[in-house]
Amino acid sequence: MSTLSLAVRDSTTMLRRNLLHARRYPSLTLNLLLTPIMLLLLFVYVFGDTMSAGIDGGGPDRSAYIAYIVPGILLMTIGATPAGTAVSVSMDMAEGIMARFRTMAIHRPSVLIGHVVGSVLQSVLSVIVVGAVAVAIGFRSTDATALEWLAAFGLIALVALALTWIAVGMGLSSPNAEAASNNATPLIVLPLISSAFVPLEAMPGWFQPIAEYQPFTPAIETLRGLLLGTDIGNNAWLAIAWALALASLGYLWSTAQFNRDPK
Amino acid sequence: MPSSVMPTSIPSAITANGLRKSYGDKVVLDSIDLHIPAGSVFALLGPNGAGKTTAVKILSTLIAADGGQAQVAGHDIAGEAQGVRGAIGVTGQFSAVDGLITGEENMLLMADLHHLPRREGRRVTAELLERFDLVDAARKPASTYSGGMRRRLDIAMTLVGSPRIIFLDEPTTGLDPRSRHNMWQIIRELVSGGVTVFLTTQYLEEADELADRIAVLSDGKIAAEGSAEELKRLIPGGHIRLRFTDPATYQAAASSLRETTRDDDALTLQIPSDGSQRELRSLLDWLDSAGIEADELTVHTPDLDDVFFALTTRQPKETTR
Numbered sequence: 001m002s003t004l005s006l007a008v009r010d011s012t013t014m015l016r017r018n019l020l021h022a023r024r025y026p027s028l029t030l031n032l033l034l035t036p037i038m039l040l041l042l043f044v045y046v047f048g049d050t051m052s053a054g055i056d057g058g059g060p061d062r063s064a065y066i067a068y069i070v071p072g073i074l075l076m077t078i079g080a081t082p083a084g085t086a087v088s089v090s091m092d093m094a095e096g097i098m099a100r101f102r103t104m105a106i107h108r109p110s111v112l113i114g115h116v117v118g119s120v121l122q123s124v125l126s127v128i129v130v131g132a133v134a135v136a137i138g139f140r141s142t143d144a145t146a147l148e149w150l151a152a153f154g155l156i157a158l159v160a161l162a163l164t165w166i167a168v169g170m171g172l173s174s175p176n177a178e179a180a181s182n183n184a185t186p187l188i189v190l191p192l193i194s195s196a197f198v199p200l201e202a203m204p205g206w207f208q209p210i211a212e213y214q215p216f217t218p219a220i221e222t223l224r225g226l227l228l229g230t231d232i233g234n235n236a237w238l239a240i241a242w243a244l245a246l247a248s249l250g251y252l253w254s255t256a257q258f259n260r261d262p263k
Numbered sequence: 264m265p266s267s268v269m270p271t272s273i274p275s276a277i278t279a280n281g282l283r284k285s286y287g288d289k290v291v292l293d294s295i296d297l298h299i300p301a302g303s304v305f306a307l308l309g310p311n312g313a314g315k316t317t318a319v320k321i322l323s324t325l326i327a328a329d330g331g332q333a334q335v336a337g338h339d340i341a342g343e344a345q346g347v348r349g350a351i352g353v354t355g356q357f358s359a360v361d362g363l364i365t366g367e368e369n370m371l372l373m374a375d376l377h378h379l380p381r382r383e384g385r386r387v388t389a390e391l392l393e394r395f396d397l398v399d400a401a402r403k404p405a406s407t408y409s410g411g412m413r414r415r416l417d418i419a420m421t422l423v424g425s426p427r428i429i430f431l432d433e434p435t436t437g438l439d440p441r442s443r444h445n446m447w448q449i450i451r452e453l454v455s456g457g458v459t460v461f462l463t464t465q466y467l468e469e470a471d472e473l474a475d476r477i478a479v480l481s482d483g484k485i486a487a488e489g490s491a492e493e494l495k496r497l498i499p500g501g502h503i504r505l506r507f508t509d510p511a512t513y514q515a516a517a518s519s520l521r522e523t524t525r526d527d528d529a530l531t532l533q534i535p536s537d538g539s540q541r542e543l544r545s546l547l548d549w550l551d552s553a554g555i556e557a558d559e560l561t562v563h564t565p566d567l568d569d570v571f572f573a574l575t576t577r578q579p580k581e582t583t584r
Binding site for chain 1: 326
């Protein structure tokens with residue numbers, strides 16, 4: 001069997017294993033969905049009037065604010081699933097079966113690829129669920145063409161892939177599940193300090209660079225542009241560059257750690 | 264005393280020369296040599312912390328050695344790890360099953376990773392679940408299994424790819440006596456199928472029961488190697504014991520026999536002996552001619568316990584640090 005077909009076959013097997021875990025124990029996945037949905041409802045129905053008045057400087061307009069925060073909430077969802085991945089990878093590494101995998105003539109990275117592909121699929125599914133909630137409370141895409149929808153999904157998948165590889169690295173470098181959960185905190189926090197809830201211009205000057213120079217802001221701005229027709233500018237390229245860089249870094253970091261001798 | 268002279272007609276399953284491994288300044292394996300012929304059962308015997316598990320981990324390509332080389336199934340463990348992995352099956356000390364999925368799913372996972380066709384995978388799974396008495400539990404999550412069931416599932420998973428060499432790291436540790444005997448039976452069946460078994464154990468009885476050759480590992484070194492019989496011959500301790508019920512007969516025998524160890528309370532005499540027929544006959548002849556009749560005569564050869572303690576006795580290290 002060629003290396004490639006071995007890689008594909010073993011990765012598919014490992015993916016099946018991870019999906020089986022997710023199906024048997026859905027609570028972890030469902031818990032991760034809760035945060036973005038709660039934030040969406042909280043910001044729209046509780047803070048919505050104030051937030052929108054503050055942003056536009058005009059009157060309160062809750063429906064305009066729904067449109068503003070949904071892209072951010074969607075990317076926040078993409079951050080939450082990998083945070084769960086870090087925990088499940090760290091737990092999986094502690095399982096005795098990992099030693100078995102390491103002594104079998106399989107394509108080694110398939111163990112990690114199974115986690116990554118499973119997690120990306122979960123991310124995309126989560127985005128669809130959160131997106132459905134958004135649509136239910138009144139979110140509408142204004143002028144997205146089929147191509148723009150496709151691009152939006154592509155962007156979401158790419159960001160999910162990047163964050164998942166980073167999360168796998170975090171999971172591998174953590175001695176236990178608690179540490180993995182802590183290490184993955186940036187994936188949850190970074191969207192909160194991006195342009196998800198308020199535009200950069202509305203933030204204090206000293207804080208703007210923090211919000212601007214991080215992966216979530218360009219991805220959110222690009223998604224906004226695709227779904228709502230706002231100006232994308234060079235955000236699309238920045239978002240893609242961030243994602244590719246993080247994905248490569250995460251992949252190299254993860255495989256290097258996995259190839260090291262276990263304790 | 265690693266044996267360097269082996270019949271050349273039997274191919275070697277595992278060969279190791281000068282394997283070394285340290286963790287920090289703690290030397291775990293200190294130049295280990297092994298030569299295990301194909302189709303045999305080899306037992307690595309030693310107390311906790313002797314380095315048994317480390318040896319298994321290195322030979323099964325889980326971790327790298329610091330020095331020395333080894334070939335497993337003709338493949339170099341360092342350079343051709345995938346070749347080694349394709350020929351071996353490993354059941355480690357800690358159960359290597361996926362607790363979140365069922366026993367059957369664990370088996371099918373192994374079948375998929377061995378690239379068995381779907382139907383073949385189902386057939387092998389059903390057959391092994393049956394053979395290891397796991398059919399009733401097949402649809403339950405492996406995390407709900409008892410220790411013995413987990414161990415059986417573990418071995419069943421190891422057998423899915425029909426490995427030619429099987430590593431069993433303390434396969435019966437923590438099992439109750441019945442499960443232990445079941446496990447021995449399983450190991451014997453494996454061997455009759457031509458598989459080479461590399462076994463580690465801290466139970467002398469187990470090594471004696473199963474292994475063709477035994478190496479005693481102590482403090483990272485092989486203290487002795489040979490068959491159970493050869494090892495027993497290494498140390499003194501064989502004797503013939505005469506037991507009497509009548510104190511007068513006992514006294515008479517004790518005073519006329521030289522080189523005996525007396526136990527006046529139990530009315531027994533111990534006479535050093537290697538247990539050979541010649542020695543036994545001359546002793547019996549002598550007893551007859553002296554008119555001494557013991558009520559019970561038993562021949563004691565040193566058991567592996569004696570060997571184990573003689574070879575692995577070491578200074579207590581608990582006081583350091």
